[in-house]
Amino acid sequence: MKITKTNYALKESEVTEESLYLDRRQFIKKLGYGTVLLGTSIITPSLAKKSTKSLKEELTDYKSITQYNNFYEFGTNKLAPYENAHTLKTTPWNIIVEGECEKPGNYSLEKILKGMTIEERIYRFRCVEGWSMVIPWNGFSLASLLKRFQPTSKAKYVYFETLHDPENMPNQQQDHLEWPYIEGLRIDEAMNPLTLLATGLYGKDLPNQNGAPLRLVVPWKYGFKSIKSIAKIRFLETQLESSWQKANKVEYGFYSNVNPNVNHPRWSQSRERRIGKYRKRKTLMFNGYAEEVAHLYKGMDLKQNY
């Protein structure tokens, strides 16, 4: 498997200074990289490059990223996924692909990962609850996978579903949300080079609580769009309602782009608290990715299409 390093949008230089990055390399070494999953090493951290440019945003520490999660399948408090997600069975893992595409089917994870180049991408992650992180993901662009299934011209939307397995995802026996968790993107959003399918973070396989073995990362949208532990991909001509839309249409729209100007009844979206820091900072339009994605919404009223 080829490994390269690409840093879309959040340039490495923007994110981390050398010392930090070196720390991280040591950290990864300590963890022992090249973790083996399904007989294939799906992530190998890229250790080759050093950043020398100035620091703007530092990485959120590994512990916070893996012990402060929303993954309601394992409980609704932030620590619950860390404590409970070990019951998730990630081997074997299959992903069903259906709908408006030439190559539907039931694909094993090995097959999906075959030939993919795992990159490291450092992205901001902004939760609708008003906190944020900077996470070094490992993964590949969603577009590179979706193209393989050859979506037809009718494929206007892509929807994803989390595994539905109440026995191993205990909280799915509760009705806090409608299961399985479902989220979707417009096809052009899905094909945007920023949109990532993550297989790991900090050069390590994804911990279960972070959405193992494969999760979506859409850095310019609120975190709940970045669906975890994907078991199904559907190409559709029309929109469906996502789990959060079903739970509360007024608060959660289809787009859910990070937007400091659109008020949310519970949390101010104009500022955010970076985990590990106390004072809040201003939230950026599209979470700071306007340059890459603003064109997708040209002419749209983003207050209406929240």
Place this chain on the structure above:
Amino acid sequence: MYIKEPYFTKVFKPFIFVLALVPVFILAWSFYSKNLGANPLEAMTHQTGDWALRFLLISLLVSPLKRLLGWNQLTRCRRILGLYAFFYASLHFITYLWLDQFFVWEDILHDIVNRPFITVGMLAYLLLIPLAITSAKFMIRLLKKKWIQLHKLAYVLPILGIVHYWWLVKSNIYEPVLYAVILLIIFIARFICTLKKNTIGQTCE
């Protein structure tokens, strides 16, 4: 039930006084020793809010408990428990103003006006202030009937607290429901008492 004087005044009441401080010490210690998780300020907001609501309910539980156990002395703990509700609510409010918002008044005002759950929380806190101020014994004598009327607010506050909580949770309403059930039991106990009061002339406050 009965605890002999001076043990009630010299031992039991100070014990309650100290016990009620345990949560704030645990919270302070957890903060100091970095045991509040990845988002300690959120944990502080949540824990102080939880204890404010709990003490509002605990202070209302005194009367039914007194009747249940036939333990009249218990009434003498009610004032301090109510004041602890005010104490934790104040910590909660200060945590919000300072650690959550860092005194950015524009945002705070915006929150109070635009976020229904904060509006209700603010209302609850404002209504709690006069109760705290008039909690001293001489105030009871001074205000007489008005005092009793004013302190009926104690039954309104947990309703507001629960609504505040209910509106802020995203999807798991288990805890606000739990508090609502406790409050309902308190109301039922009081209702039963007022029914009886008409026949045997006992007070229910």
